[in-house]
Amino acid sequence: MSESLAPNNPGVREFEATVESVDGTDVVLSETYFYPEGGGQPADRGTLGDELVVDVQPTDGGVVHTLAEPPAFDAGDDVVGVVDDDFRTYCMRAHTASHVLYGAARRVLDGLGYGGFGISAAPTGRRDSDGADADIDADTDDGTGADSGGTAGDEKVRVDFTTTTDVDDDVFVELERLVNRAVWDARDVTWEELPVEEARGRDDVAFNTKTEEGVMSDADTVRVVSVDGWDWAACGGTHVSNTAEIGPVTLLDRSNPGEGMTRVEFAVGPAGIGRRAAVHGAALDAARELGVAVDDVPAEAARLRAERDDLADELGALREEVLAARLADCDAVDRDGLTWRVGVVDGFDANQVGDAAQRRVDDSADDVVAAVGGDDAPFVVVATDGDVDAGDVVDGLTDEFGGGGGGGPTFAQGGGLDADPSDVVAALRR
Numbered sequence: 333m334s335e336s337l338a339p340n341n342p343g344v345r346e347f348e349a350t351v352e353s354v355d356g357t358d359v360v361l362s363e364t365y366f367y368p369e370g371g372g373q374p375a376d377r378g379t380l381g382d383e384l385v386v387d388v389q390p391t392d393g394g395v396v397h398t399l400a401e402p403p404a405f406d407a408g409d410d411v412v413g414v415v416d417d418d419f420r421t422y423c424m425r426a427h428t429a430s431h432v433l434y435g436a437a438r439r440v441l442d443g444l445g446y447g448g449f450g451i452s453a454a455p456t457g458r459r460d461s462d463g464a465d466a467d468i469d470a471d472t473d474d475g476t477g478a479d480s481g482g483t484a485g486d487e488k489v490r491v492d493f494t495t496t497t498d499v500d501d502d503v504f505v506e507l508e509r510l511v512n513r514a515v516w517d518a519r520d521v522t523w524e525e526l527p528v529e530e531a532r533g534r535d536d537v538a539f540n541t542k543t544e545e546g547v548m549s550d551a552d553t554v555r556v557v558s559v560d561g562w563d564w565a566a567c568g569g570t571h572v573s574n575t576a577e578i579g580p581v582t583l584l585d586r587s588n589p590g591e592g593m594t595r596v597e598f599a600v601g602p603a604g605i606g607r608r609a610a611v612h613g614a615a616l617d618a619a620r621e622l623g624v625a626v627d628d629v630p631a632e633a634a635r636l637r638a639e640r641d642d643l644a645d646e647l648g649a650l651r652e653e654v655l656a657a658r659l660a661d662c663d664a665v666d667r668d669g670l671t672w673r674v675g676v677v678d679g680f681d682a683n684q685v686g687d688a689a690q691r692r693v694d695d696s697a698d699d700v701v702a703a704v705g706g707d708d709a710p711f712v713v714v715a716t717d718g719d720v721d722a723g724d725v726v727d728g729l730t731d732e733f734g735g736g737g738g739g740g741p742t743f744a745q746g747g748g749l750d751a752d753p754s755d756v757v758a759a760l761r762r
């Protein structure tokens with residue numbers, strides 16, 4: 333059983349090896365620098381001989397390279413393997429960034445525990461270590477931003493962890509600041525095999541229970557990856573040798589995927605750069621709209637929101653006054669010794685008119701208030717002091733004009749009447 337040489341030789345992109353076996357499109361080599369899928373890092377792409385490598389998986393029988401077509405070579409032949417440089421380099425930068433993010437989390441989160449990691453990678457449709465959909469395209473563009481748009485697309489990386497700290501906006505932004513500070517500080521990244529007992533005894537080493545099987549399979553030693561002075565983790569993936577190689581890191585989102593986990597998603601490379609430009613642009617747009625400097629946007633937005641709420645309250649009170657005045661302006665009709673206030677009220681909905689009508693009766697301004705509103709299929713509200721049954725009045729109107737409604741002795745309303753509002757008022761006057 334031969335393991336991939338990639339984790340300890342992450343710079344190798346081309347190598348020669350002897351073919352040990354060919355089974356259809358599955359090829360095992362005497363040695364390989366292809367990284368097989370594992371630990372959240374997707375399998376390398378590339379070529380063996382003239383054939384495309386579409387998958388690489390670790391098996392008990394060694395690392396299996398799956399080709400797009402059965403190869404022309406056979407067991408015993410020597411072949412050249414070429415690891416796709418763009419994709420592998422992207423994976424190394426994204427993967428190492430996850431260690432740096434965890435190191436940042438050590439500094440701001442309480443009760444921290446490691447949960448998992450995954451690089452999404454689209455074209456192969458493979459799934460990452462936790463079975464989440466994997467879809468990341470590590471394309472490299474020309475840097476003009478032509479395809480970076482306003483979103484990060486699918487090119488993202490996730491880190492799951494447990495913590496008792498609420499990752500609110502401030503914590504989220506502080507994590508991003510610390511990650512990029514550690515990148516700027518150009519910390520060396522190294523790896524070494526440690527006896528399992530020693531690694532387990534060090535409480536600064538993060539272990540991932542979901543993905544460490546490969547790391548721990550030998551049981552005698554464990555591979556510990558160190559970001560100098562920043563983070564230590566049991567890990568069998570491929571890494572850059574210095575954090576400066578990672579480039580800018582943009583945090584995209586955080587969520588709670590369940591099992592007490594907190595998930596932070598981030599992007600490196602063009603997707604992250606594009607996302608940051610989009611956010612920067614949005615901040616400047618907001619500042620221009622508000623007429624303030626970008627640093628003053630939060631305070632100005634809060635001030636405008638409070639002002640809007642005050643104005644809404646004031647408008648509501650004024651509309652109530654207008655509605656009360658409209659009802660007071662309606663004709664007073666004497667029916668059986670009771671004063672009915674009857675008329676059309678426009679510009680308000682049935683609930684508003686109903687409330688105003690009840691207030692008028694409660695204030696003993698009238699014995700009955702019957703108001704009609706709305707243009708098509710008008711509504712009617714009836715409020716009384718109890719001498720007239722409001723429900724009976726509405727029932728009489730819906731019998732005559734259609735629509736529906738109902739209510740109790742002191743308040744009732746109907747809607748969807750098939751009549752002009754003035755016809756309904758005329759009926760109420762009778």
Ligand SMILES: [Zn+2]
Binds near residue numbers: 431568
């Ligand atoms: Zn790693």
